[in-house]
Amino acid sequence: MTSTATTALRSVLYVPGDKERALHKLGTLAADVYVIDLEDAVAPDRKDTARANTAAVLQGGTVPTAQLVVRVNGDAASQSADLQALRGCTPRAVLLPKYESHAQLAALRQALQQAGLPTSTQVWVMVETPIGIAQVAQLLAVDNGSYPLAAVVIGTNDIARLTGTSMGEGRRYLLPWLATVLIHAKAQHLAVLDGVYNDFSDTEGFAAEARQGRDMGFDGKTLIHPSQVAPANASFAPSDAQVQWAQAVVAAFNQPENASKGAIQIDGEMVERLHLEIAHRVLAATR
Template sequence: MTSITSHHPARLRRSVLSVPAINPRALEKTHGLSCDAVIFDLEDSVAVEKKAEARENLRRFFAETPLRGRESIIRVNGIDTEFFSDDMAAVIACRPDAVLLPKVDGPDDVQRVADLIAETDATESLRIWAMIETPRGVLNAAAIAGAGRTAGGLLDCFVVGLNDLRKETGVAPETGRIYLVPFLMQVILAARAYGLDAIDSVSNEFRQLDAYEAECAQGRAMGFDGKMLIHPAQIDGANRHFGFSEAALAEAKAIAAAFADPATDGLNVINLDGRMVERLHLEQAERLLAKARVIAEREGRTA
């Protein structure tokens, strides 16, 4: 049986920087940063009295100087807030790559937004990201991920929010996130079961880069695709830890070349330099090579 993940396009999401939509200077700076994606935030980083101004900032930014070569995501306020309708109108007008829904508790949240998008002409281009940052969200992660199939296939990515989850569960902010690991792995499992990407939570210690780097290494070991960031100083660490080495790239090229050989037609397992390689390894290699091509195109070189 073909896996769900085989239908999910490989996208580069090592570093996902959150930028307050209320700050025009920060918006302009995104053009010169090496992050893979930018979340333009209308929620937590924008005061209530500044919501309308932040939306106008985004309308102007996307109309005049849209982000090129990287994914753009707008985080809206919650579905149950008075700001949601106006936020979604701004999203439809701006046409980012995705809309990020905060505090998603269950599949109905995703379906409601998918229905709103279906009423517009943005269905072909606008995807949905979901923040898993509440106890109900973690418990319902599999149901939320599965909702992507009934929501027009628009659900694309999970983003973990540990600050809110810590607050609601009472888990202390221990080094190493030891008591949070079960929650994180539950989100990873749900995402992988339904072919979604998963982005690790922000690290609040952007001035303590050693601790941040350790958290990046942990997130990569858990299986996350990248990390949500709150400061440009965190970009290089995320790109390094969630990226791939030259050795891994060379191996992926060798696997792809081996299976491209007509002699391997119809074979699910081959001998490559003394070790057995399966077609599932070919799928992994092709995803890595696709990401390498994205980086190369961004840097103006050949992968």
């Protein structure tokens, strides 16, 4: 499976890169995607260990590369070391923290090229600061070619901390900002992932927040503990109507007469190639 293969994004589990035991369990879990973290979850004196572990996972073949994303550090020196450790690897994506300027994205793309990663490697970005939210429309409007921008991850903990905003009462005070990021991500045809739920022992609270994220339109939820995988998958599983729609879209585009068309009619409605990508993601989420 390549790094550009279609996979669902219902459950996206963060795993610290320096935790060998946790990394060894990845092949036994049901998360759609794993984010191996080289940034905040790893102490400075453990960064090199985390880099070596991450490369070993990517090269080990136990987990398909389409399920593996690496969150790199934001500062240039650490980020360069992160990417050099990934030479010869093919992660699905590299996740850029604290995205606040086009210059950050350009620098990451250049560093990916210098490190020799395939040009199909996706870039995911974290919107988790006031500047990131305030300028999100501009930040997500970028040219895509090599190292395409493909997904936006919301960092709710940092947003709450930096703004002093409460995350209680069903995140009512954060919802306008979450909706802002979500609509601009959707406008650019990007996947968008909800933030983490911190109390992994609170199953009812997690389920409620996951349903809220699903109803808002998020593609999935980022997770901090394996116990959150199953309820996330259940919350973001497509409905029967969504599955039927996706099957109809895929079947229609598979017809020989539609092979080269950018848009077709299905039951009187125009459906574009973009919808075919969405349909494949819907069907992936049923497996």
